[in-house]
Amino acid sequence: MRVNLLDFDRDGLIGHCTGLGEKPFRATQLFRWIHQRGAVDFSHMTDLAQTLRSKLSASAHVHALPVISQHDSADGTIKWLFDVGDGNAVESVFIPEDDRGTLCVSSQAGCAVGCRFCSTGHQGFSRNLSTGEILAQLWHAEHFLRHRQGSDERVISNVVMMGMGEPLQNYHALVPALRAMLDDHGYGISRRRLTVSTSGVVPMIDRLAQDCPVALAVSLHAPTDPLRDTLVPINRKYPLAELMQACLRYLDAAPRDFITFEYCMLDGVNDQPEHAQGLIDLMRHGAGRGVSAKFNLIPFNPFPASGLRRSQAHQVQAFAQCLQDQGFVTTVRKTRGDDIDAACGQLAGDVKDRTDVSKRMTRAPILITPSTPSHHDH
Ligand code: SAH
Ligand code: SF4
Numbered sequence: 001m002r003v004n005l006l007d008f009d010r011d012g013l014i015g016h017c018t019g020l021g022e023k024p025f026r027a028t029q030l031f032r033w034i035h036q037r038g039a040v041d042f043s044h045m046t047d048l049a050q051t052l053r054s055k056l057s058a059s060a061h062v063h064a065l066p067v068i069s070q071h072d073s074a075d076g077t078i079k080w081l082f083d084v085g086d087g088n089a090v091e092s093v094f095i096p097e098d099d100r101g102t103l104c105v106s107s108q109a110g111c112a113v114g115c116r117f118c119s120t121g122h123q124g125f126s127r128n129l130s131t132g133e134i135l136a137q138l139w140h141a142e143h144f145l146r147h148r149q150g151s152d153e154r155v156i157s158n159v160v161m162m163g164m165g166e167p168l169q170n171y172h173a174l175v176p177a178l179r180a181m182l183d184d185h186g187y188g189i190s191r192r193r194l195t196v197s198t199s200g201v202v203p204m205i206d207r208l209a210q211d212c213p214v215a216l217a218v219s220l221h222a223p224t225d226p227l228r229d230t231l232v233p234i235n236r237k238y239p240l241a242e243l244m245q246a247c248l249r250y251l252d253a254a255p256r257d258f259i260t261f262e263y264c265m266l267d268g269v270n271d272q273p274e275h276a277q278g279l280i281d282l283m284r285h286g287a288g289r290g291v292s293a294k295f296n297l298i299p300f301n302p303f304p305a306s307g308l309r310r311s312q313a314h315q316v317q318a319f320a321q322c323l324q325d326q327g328f329v330t331t332v333r334k335t336r337g338d339d340i341d342a343a344c345g346q347l348a349g350d351v352k353d354r355t356d357v358s359k360r361m362t363r364a365p366i367l368i369t370p371s372t373p374s375h376h377d378h
Pocket of ligand 2: 111112113114115118119120121122163164165166198199219
């Protein structure tokens with residue numbers, strides 16, 4: 001079997017190339033061809049020696065993911081559905097804004113965490129994506145967008161691991177993918193513009209701080225353990241006190257940063273004033289000392305099996321104001337790409353597309369401090 005070169009970060013590619021008897025800088029050239037130029041055909045890589053090109057053709061390929069569908073929204077949002085085999089499909093969403101382009105990337109087909117308000121969670125877990133399948137989403141989106149704009153100028157400035165799956169339950173594939181995204185010879189995404197979102201896999205938060213300290217978003221959704229246990233089942237394994245301690249340790253490793261806490265607003269469940277107050281207490285005292293935090297409130301996107309409702313707009317506003325009054329930068333996510341979600345519901349039923357990533361995603365925050373950047377813009 002030929003290896004997929006998308007499975008490697010640059011160190012991995014250096015390992016592969018030195019195994020073929022090549023110098024490390026050849027691997028860097030190859031890495032640039034693949035990730036910066038979007039090349040798949042070794043015969044186009046004219047600055048590599050013919051002997052290397054034939055060795056590569058025999059042992060390797062650049063295997064992108066087949067695109068099942070692409071939906072373009074009137075607001076510029078694009079959603080791709082990629083085939084990952086065996087009836088599984090994953091989504092990526094591109095969200096253009098004035099000052100940045102954000103790609104939302106999936107890490108697993110399905111998810112084992114099983115959050116009550118999440119359609120991916122309801123779908124169950126199929127399998128982890130490989131490094132190559134994670135990177136292929138960015139590879140495809142970036143080169144499609146460059147081709148469309150007719151120039152080699154970079155389009156995607158921010159990546160958020162907020163598609164399907166729990167990235168920290170696919171750690172071994174995740175880290176090389178993140179490294180390739182950060183690499184100046186790859187996508188050159190800056191550390192603060194690359195966000196891993198997690199439901200709270202405490203030991204892996206610690207490992208990420210050591211191995212690849214990118215921006216961290218924690219999906220909180222509740223200020224107390226009894227409530228969080230019912231919404232985010234992994235809380236039973238890693239309760240709030242442990243999660244907040246892990247957040248502090250993460251910040252100790254990157255002292256000038258903050259953690260973004262995501263909070264899905266569920267009508268009558270977690271959107272009352274006492275919940276806002278609970279969050280404030282948790283941030284100030286939950287870990288013994290204060291955690292440097294921003295909040296991102298996400299109006300719930302309902303789906304039939306959830307039995308939950310979206311909080312009313314005035315409730316979201318009041319909740320945000322409460323956090324804001326206590327000095328916490330708070331943004332409210334606006335849904336993008338509504339018109340393509342309708343199309344998404346009409347997709348072929350034989351693929352397990354029951355996610356709705358674009359509905360979770362944001363445009364610019366519509367609240368609340370005049371100078372507030374969204375959580376993607378660190
Ligand atoms: N598994 C990771 C990353 C993927 S989910 C995590 O949970 O953080 C990305 C974000 O979308 C999470 O904050 C999640 O809580 C939110 N989300 C999931 N389902 C949603 C829904 N139906 N409406 C709004 N946000 C949702
Ligand atoms: Fe998994 Fe995140 Fe959905 Fe929870 S919210 S089920 S962790 S994808």
